[in-house]
Amino acid sequence: MNTHAPHIRPIIRQLDESTANRIAAGEVVERPASAVRELVENALDAGATRIDIAIDEGGKRLIRVSDDGCGMTAGDLPLAVSRHATSKIDGSDLLAIRSFGFRGEALASLGAVGRLTITSRADGDDAARIAVTAGRVDAVRPAAANRGTVVELRDLFFATPARLKFMRSERAETQAVADAVRRLVMAEPWVGFTLTAGGREIFRVDAEQGELFGALQTRLARVMGRDFIDNALPLDTERDGLTLTGFAALPTYSRGAAVAQHLYVNGRPVRDKLLIGALRAGYMDVLAQGRHPAAVLYLTCDPQLVDVNVHPAKAEVRFRDPQAARGLIVSALRHGLAQAGHRASSTVGDATLAAFRAEPAAAPRAYQMDYRPSGGAIRAALDLQAPDAQAGFAEPPSARFEPAPDTPPPDAPLGAARAQIHENYIIAQTADGLVIVDQHAAHERLVYERLKAQAEANGIARQALLIPQIVDLPDADCARILSIADELADLGLAIEPFGGNAVAVREVPAMLARLDAAALIRDILDDLADQGVSDRLRGRIDAVLSSMACHGSVRSGRRMGADEMNALLREMERTPKSGQCNHGRPTWVRLRLSDIERLFGRSG
Known part of the structure; x- marks a missing residue:
């Protein structure tokens, strides 16, 4: 009115x-x-x-x-x-x-x-x-x-x-x-x-001493806590006039909310949607549902490349080349997580030790990882469609291990397999303690990484539609989705103009044959409007690959010989991100001998 x-x-x-x-x-x-x-x-x-x-x-x-x-x-x-x-x-x-x-x-x-x-x-x-x-x-x-x-x-x-x-x-x-x-x-x-x-x-906090990286590490340990630094990966990379330094935590050291995410541009703390989206994309497919990464990232560049005068409180910034800034963060995080290999956070082992200690019946247990049951529900659903759990590794090709020596090297990070309990957990002895491995979760990640590598090497297989899907869009959205047609084609989604304000979907990824292309395109457009970029199609493809990996992995309940268990451990040591499964849960926990001795009162 x-x-x-x-x-x-x-x-x-x-x-x-x-x-x-x-x-x-x-x-x-x-x-x-x-x-x-x-x-x-x-x-x-x-x-x-x-x-x-x-x-x-x-x-x-x-x-x-x-x-x-x-x-x-x-x-x-x-x-x-x-x-x-x-x-x-x-x-x-x-x-x-x-x-x-x-x-x-x-x-x-x-x-x-x-x-x-x-x-x-x-x-x-x-x-x-x-x-x-x-x-x-x-x-x-x-x-x-x-x-x-x-x-x-x-x-x-x-x-x-x-x-x-x-x-x-x-x-x-x-x-x-x-x-x-x-x-x-x-x-x-x-x-x-x-x-x-x-x-x-x-x-x-008193002023720190030393060079920049060491001073930052000490300062963050004081402010964020020692656990954060102990479980964080150092980042230091440069590209296109932008430099990214800082620390990003392992996926298994995650939080229930985005409270441990701190982003800086030329020393200024910001809460910028582009950078937050890049942080989220860097951890894509390694976090449990509802979990948030912990990271402190410092992006520096020539002031001419960024405008800080776009928000009254200067909490948001605008980059001259926003995709360069986003790409640097995403690639640095993914490279850092890959370099971390099989590492899992120390807090997972701490939670394991806490589980062994006697507690009052009414006392709730608090763990670093508060997993939701969705992963188990998915696994149970896939189990109903899977081959016979006792069929062995010979059934799915993806479940085969490379030959491994009978005796693992003495310095092998995940040690030598000594036993399997409840037909799902491998107990391995290390130089200073033991590790417990979830055999299904671990192999699921190994197969998933192989499938992703194969898709990257051979491309995403496409399936032509007998009748193209026509999607009507507003003028601006039509132009925006066509501007990324080449990127979508690389992921198996072929679109082209159809006259007026419409696009025609001619091909879809073969693994997403029942895809609702119109809904997907509108979701991608929402991402582009909000963040300037979309990982939605990539995420759906990865979700299918993840389900395929779960289907083709060694099952819970499968009895394994020593050579098979050791082969699994060695492949985990070689495979990026093997410290967590496709759903973000840890694949293994470490117990140091000194901690075990304390449980039995033998420490002194």
């Missing part, structure tokens, strides 16, 4: 500066965590090596950020609290941005909605202080201070009471501040930080 009176001409007015500042503050300062992030970024831009943050009542009552950076002079302070005044850029090139801040709005916005005080001293100058209350700027006054800057913000949003109604509890706001600080901490290993809430120190 139109509530505007058509006969009344609206009057255009110039908003006063105070109102304009409060509106701008709504974009820049969403909550206390936003204010803390802006102030800490300013401190980092000032070259600080130590930053201390103190908050009270979740930041609603007080936010104080102190740094030992370059500081400001008395003459700088009035400009610092005015809008669109900044030392970060000169305005000649908005793509040559090498700092966190550049818009010159943060301090003015904070002063518009709260009580802001800035005390600062630069080398060779006296300290000075300026105060801003609800947009009213006081005169600069002399002060006593060391080199650096202290910014104190009290009573956030007191000048805009309506915003206070949207504030969450003190605990929630404190947690949001801590999360914002940790995201910045992980990209600045040579800077020390403290965070105090209500007079209680809740977070402290």
